[in-house]
Amino acid sequence: MTEHAHKREIAIIGAGLGGLTLARVLHVHGIAATIYEGEPSAHSRPQGGQLDIHDYNGQRALEAAGLFDEFRAIIHVGGEASRVLDRAGTVLLDEPDDGTGTRPEVQRGDLRRILLDSLPPATIRWGRRLSDAEPLGDGRHRLNFADGTSAEADLLVGADGAWSNVRPLLSAAIPGYTGMTFIETYLHDGDTRHPAAAAAVGAGALFALAPGKGVLAHREANGVLHAYIALNKPEHWLGDLAGEGNVSERVLAEFSDWAPGLTSLITDSDMPLVLRPIHALPVDHRWERTPGVTLLGDAAHLMSPFAGEGANLAMFDGAELGKAIAARPDDLEAALRAYEKDLFPRSAAAAAEAARNLQVLFDERAPQSLLDLFANYQAVRQ
Numbered sequence: 001m002t003e004h005a006h007k008r009e010i011a012i013i014g015a016g017l018g019g020l021t022l023a024r025v026l027h028v029h030g031i032a033a034t035i036y037e038g039e040p041s042a043h044s045r046p047q048g049g050q051l052d053i054h055d056y057n058g059q060r061a062l063e064a065a066g067l068f069d070e071f072r073a074i075i076h077v078g079g080e081a082s083r084v085l086d087r088a089g090t091v092l093l094d095e096p097d098d099g100t101g102t103r104p105e106v107q108r109g110d111l112r113r114i115l116l117d118s119l120p121p122a123t124i125r126w127g128r129r130l131s132d133a134e135p136l137g138d139g140r141h142r143l144n145f146a147d148g149t150s151a152e153a154d155l156l157v158g159a160d161g162a163w164s165n166v167r168p169l170l171s172a173a174i175p176g177y178t179g180m181t182f183i184e185t186y187l188h189d190g191d192t193r194h195p196a197a198a199a200a201v202g203a204g205a206l207f208a209l210a211p212g213k214g215v216l217a218h219r220e221a222n223g224v225l226h227a228y229i230a231l232n233k234p235e236h237w238l239g240d241l242a243g244e245g246n247v248s249e250r251v252l253a254e255f256s257d258w259a260p261g262l263t264s265l266i267t268d269s270d271m272p273l274v275l276r277p278i279h280a281l282p283v284d285h286r287w288e289r290t291p292g293v294t295l296l297g298d299a300a301h302l303m304s305p306f307a308g309e310g311a312n313l314a315m316f317d318g319a320e321l322g323k324a325i326a327a328r329p330d331d332l333e334a335a336l337r338a339y340e341k342d343l344f345p346r347s348a349a350a351a352a353e354a355a356r357n358l359q360v361l362f363d364e365r366a367p368q369s370l371l372d373l374f375a376n377y378q379a380v381r382q
Helices: 017-028 058-064 068-073 108-117 195-201 247-253 260-267 310-327 332-361 368-381
Strands: 010-013 034-037 050-052 082-085 091-095 105-107 124-126 130-137 140-145 150-153 155-158 176-187 205-210 213-219 225-232 274-280 293-295
Touching: 010 017, 010 140, 010 150, 017 034, 017 058, 017 108, 017 310, 034 150, 050 108, 058 068, 058 310, 068 108, 082 368, 091 368, 105 108, 176 260, 176 332, 195 205, 195 213, 195 225, 195 260, 205 368, 213 260, 225 260, 247 260, 274 332, 293 332, 310 332, 332 368
Parallel strands: 010 034, 010 155, 034 124, 082 205, 155 293
Antiparallel strands: 050 105, 082 091, 130 140, 140 150, 176 225, 176 274, 205 213, 213 225
């Protein structure tokens, strides 16, 4: 690698899984990068629930990052179990985790921690929320942060999620509402304090569906039951969550004839309900090659969670971009062309699957539609 390549300023916006994976893969290849993150520290907010990490993308990214052993150490054993229920609580499918699955579950916070711990401490500049970026010519950009500071970069990578401030440099696309809203709940010490809910969730993932609605949940470490109550409603149906005193009652009314073990995942939450409207970019979102800037993860291909690919693709994007830069350290534009050539069809295929699954899971045949989908996946694996 040339001395000039070593001096290239690579700026990554966002210290999520994708941005961290990119920085780590670059570090493995002896290339420095700086991550600018708007949050004040690594511990300023909870990092969400469990993720299933796929053998064909997320795990490959961790291998490229040299962190596969660390990943294996944080797997939630038994977490790949899954079950499908109807609204009455009848178990229609119950698949245990027999240890042969290819999508082990880990806590997002644990995964982020091993990535953070793998980087030199000075890699991340906390409390630097990007306001905008200005092209300076020759692929360079000036980065302007909300705290009044600025920086310059030879390569700018937007790993800053759904509402990316880097994306406008490349694309006018804005995420659109998919028609589905999640209401997130947490029940702690489930087996002791919430036995009916714990029995409904089972050992791993729960899918309880009906047309236009559902209860999706996971048993996480330490007996935590983490649920997403799904409703196909107009985006502002619940109003401003912070200002509504009867959110739980309004949501519960949509599940009035559901089994108590399922509705307790709504009524017994140990934390305030969190409203999460599901947005997505166009399935075929792409952009023209623009010198010195690219995107990864949700900034590039935000999609609904119903393909299970968001975190996996973000890490895989980061690893692939890191490898492309390492292979062409003296020609960043060639590296970006190579990365985007594979990025666009890869992300379009996953986004199409996610959009299709969202429609299938909650159609008029639910939950049978999900059982059919599982059967199709099983047939493909065989």
